[in-house]
Amino acid sequence: MADFKIPKATAKRLPLYYRYLNFLHNAGKEKVSSTELSEAVKVDSATIRRDFSYFGALGKRGYGYDVDSLLAFFAKTLNQDHLTNVALIGVGNLGHALLNYNFRQTNSVRISAAFDVNPDITGTIQSGVPIYPMDELETQLKDQQIDIVILTVPTQAAQDITDRLTKAGVHGILNFTPLRISVPDTVRVQNVDLVNELQTLIYFIDHYSNRPKEEAKQ
Ligand SMILES: NC(=O)c1ccc[n+]([C@@H]2O[C@H](COP(=O)([O-])OP(=O)(O)OC[C@H]3O[C@@H](n4cnc5c(N)ncnc54)[C@H](O)[C@@H]3O)[C@@H](O)[C@H]2O)c1
Numbered sequence: 474m475a476d477f478k479i480p481k482a483t484a485k486r487l488p489l490y491y492r493y494l495n496f497l498h499n500a501g502k503e504k505v506s507s508t509e510l511s512e513a514v515k516v517d518s519a520t521i522r523r524d525f526s527y528f529g530a531l532g533k534r535g536y537g538y539d540v541d542s543l544l545a546f547f548a549k550t551l552n553q554d555h556l557t558n559v560a561l562i563g564v565g566n567l568g569h570a571l572l573n574y575n576f577r578q579t580n581s582v583r584i585s586a587a588f589d590v591n592p593d594i595t596g597t598i599q600s601g602v603p604i605y606p607m608d609e610l611e612t613q614l615k616d617q618q619i620d621i622v623i624l625t626v627p628t629q630a631a632q633d634i635t636d637r638l639t640k641a642g643v644h645g646i647l648n649f650t651p652l653r654i655s656v657p658d659t660v661r662v663q664n665v666d667l668v669n670e671l672q673t674l675i676y677f678i679d680h681y682s683n684r685p686k687e688e689a690k691q
Contacts, residue, residue, distance in 0.1 A: 483524045489514045490524075491547040497540045506537040551581075558585035559647075560619045562634055563626035564594055564604055567649060571623060572600045584623070586613050607634075611641045621645040628652045 493513050497505055507525075511518040525538070528546065547553070561568055561584045568587065576582045587604045589595055595606040605613050614620070620643050626634060631650040638646060639660055646662045648654055656662055 479524075479527045483527055486514075486516060486520075486524055487547060487551055489516070490521075491544070491551055491553065494540055494544045494547060498544050502540055504537040505540055505543075509537075553581040555581065557582050557621065558617060558619050559621040559623060560584065560614060560617075561587040561602075561623045561625060562589070562607075562610075563624065563630075564589045564591075564599065565625065568623075568625035569599065571625065572602050575600060575602070586617055586619060588613075610637060614638075614641050614643065619643075621647070623647045623649070624654075625649045 490510070493510065494505070507518040507521045510516075510521055514521075516524075528550070559582060561571060564572060564587050568589075572584055572587060575584050584602055587599070587602050588607055588610055589604055590607050592606070594604050597604050614622075622638055622643050622645070624631060624634065624646055628650050631648070631652040631654055635646065635654040635656060639656055644660060646654065646656070646660060648662050648664045649666075651666065653664070654662060
């Protein structure tokens with residue numbers, strides 16, 4: 474990201490805006506209003522205008538936003554204008570699915586190296602990505618200049634690996650394990666928890682849905 478500070482909630486919405494702007498660009502659209510954006514990304518237009526205001530005057534009243542310049546701006550802000558290589562540690566059920574997916578939606582992020590302790594898979598290439606043994610972790614991360622890692626190992630292995638990653642100079646960990654890993658201030662952790670997401674969804678449906686109460690209980 475560019476080095477100015479924006480609120481975390483705004484930062485989280487940027488990829489959403491970026492994806493829709495890309496869609497508009499590919500459809501040949503030159504202008505978009507905040508109302509139109511709002512309907513597409515399901516964020517209210519006042520929030521969109523406020524989000525955009527953090528980046529300076531990007532839109533004009535009654536005219537909307539210029540798609541290409543917004544897109545170029547967000548691409549730069551989100552570092553979409555260059556390729557980020559990430560590593561994946563733990564090529565089991567989940568790791569394998571992520572390798573197979575490998576962020577096909579975007580050209581700016583890809584898993585370029587994977588690591589595991591299982592000798593049956595180390596030394597092989599899966600979905601085009603080489604699987605290295607864990608004793609090559611530090612050298613490969615350094616040689617490939619990787620400083621972002623996806624962690625899909627069993628819980629009990631997560632902290633030791635995190636400590637190694639921290640020592641190796643990694644700056645970001647996308648943590649799929651249920652363990653809340655400890656890291657120094659120099660490392661940012663993003664936790665992904667599908668159970669949490671589902672429970673949040675269920676909570677919102679139960680408490681904020683417009684469905685009649687009786688139907689919601691079934
Ligand atoms: N966040 C979520 O929503 C979500 C969903 C599913 C699974 N998970 C978590 O993701 C993790 C992986 O789940 P899974 O079902 O793929 O498990 P899995 O057992 O299929 O895969 C784990 C892989 O990690 C490897 N491994 C074990 N110890 C290692 C070590 N010290 N270093 C490197 N690799 C090691 C194993 O060889 C295996 O390939 C678990 O912690 C699980 O709880 C999270």
